[in-house]
Amino acid sequence: MNTIEHKVVVITGGGGVLCSTMASQLAGLGAKVAILDLKKENAEQVAKAIRQKGGQAIGVEANVLDKKSLLAAHAEVNTQLGPCDILVNGAGGNHPKGTTSKPYFDPNDLESTEELTTFFDLDPEGIKFVFDLNFIGTLLPCQIFAQDMVTRQAGIIVNISSMNAFTPLTKIPAYSGAKAAISNFTQWLAVHFSKVGIRVNAMAPGFFLTEQNRRLLTEESGDLTARGNTIIDHTPMSRFGTPEDLLGTLEWLCGDGSAFVTGVTIPIDGGFSAFSGV
Template sequence: MSLAFEKKVAVITGGGGVLCSTMAMALADKGAHVGILDLKQENAESVARQITSAGGKAIGLACNVLDTDSLKAAHQKLSDTLGPCDILVNGAGGNHPKGTTSNPFLLEEDLLANKDLKSFFDLDPEGIKFVFDLNFIGSLLPTQVFSKDMIGRQGTSIINISSMNAFRPLTKIPAYSAAKAAISNFTQWLAVHFAKAGVRVNALAPGFFLTDQNRRLLTNENGSLTDRGNTILSHTPMNRFGTPDDLTGALLWLCSGEAAFVTGVVIPIDGGFSAFSGV
């Protein structure tokens, strides 16, 4: 696998984030030329600089995955600089407070007491739409733009980012869980649709990783775990959160020729969370 990606062009959306930047650097370390796309130009450029300073080839560009014109402009720049896309990682995604409930369970007494809590009945449709757009449409549109480069060429693949929430929906975050379930389904559909065109489509389903988005939910200011953080680890047989490097092995394998007969799979990377019943 050490030479599997030499001179291949990999494009990563959300590439300025903790997890996706690690995946970008892993692909670059194996010889890929990497296009880092992020909503924030400075984040994309920062990751690209880390790659180029280590001897790799990369370019960082601002791009909105929900804007086709923005994606097409990024595609043109990447094509002119690096060449046609061989590997697409749809890494952009996230949650929104307006698609989240305050408590895991609906209690009648909370409703009667008129407490200042957000229940299922208070979920904001615009918040739900934001989460679905960012995760699902934000994977569909980049795929439409960049996968055209792949049709009929050898060794091309798409990696979507699903989530453990797609397997076992977490309490309090119905929009995110449902959106990631849509990603898993889309991965299978797209794998079938592209099967005769030579493009493989698979997905990673991370378990629980500490990122900027969830750190406040899982840890306190002093670094100790919140109740939710403790609950997660008690249901994770390996008894730890994932690290960004835990994603790279599966990523490199799925993108390589070693996985040439693998398409339409969603791989849990979760420390055993999905296998554990809780007892």
């Protein structure tokens, strides 16, 4: 039995590569999907593609860091599709100002004439941007859309963590810390909502090629960068993930097959988080 059919699904960051694929999958299962994105045209493009395949979808402009924007989006979703049954918090990302130039600190870098960002040069505003986008950008949509679930004592929230929440990656302390916060928040919210029929879980993708990280992991020629090679060497399945690799776990978490599962973060990373490097 398809337990997702006719459910209203809200996906933040829905204009991106990974979340648009998730939106299309859930719409294909009969869900009514609201694609929320900071850029209205991106959201509507995804929704249009779903409608052309016979699915139900709307594109909605929303800023996950602005409560007024989310309230407006909530009103639009309720009017056009109905109250939210499933919330997927897909909005997130990193920022160069929260990233060091090198994986390891070298005292000589303090005297270097190169344009380097050491730990001591990290911009607090860049760190704050990354934490806000990932953590606050997950918390606020939960505050707005989970109110629909509380009134009916039923609902599902799926957050997007990362495998670097388990073990932080070099160079990106802000992003690693922010995703660890999402895993922790997932546990907290799962307990908090446990008496009102709302399940809260998270998916932790490993390395997936997206527009955000493509230049970090691949050269113009398509060959892997040094960091890309390191990642593949430490991924037992020896490849990057594809958006489709997320769909089985997503469908399971959104359906009744996971009815007794709440508060977990599931790695989808080809074994990266399980590998010691030896």
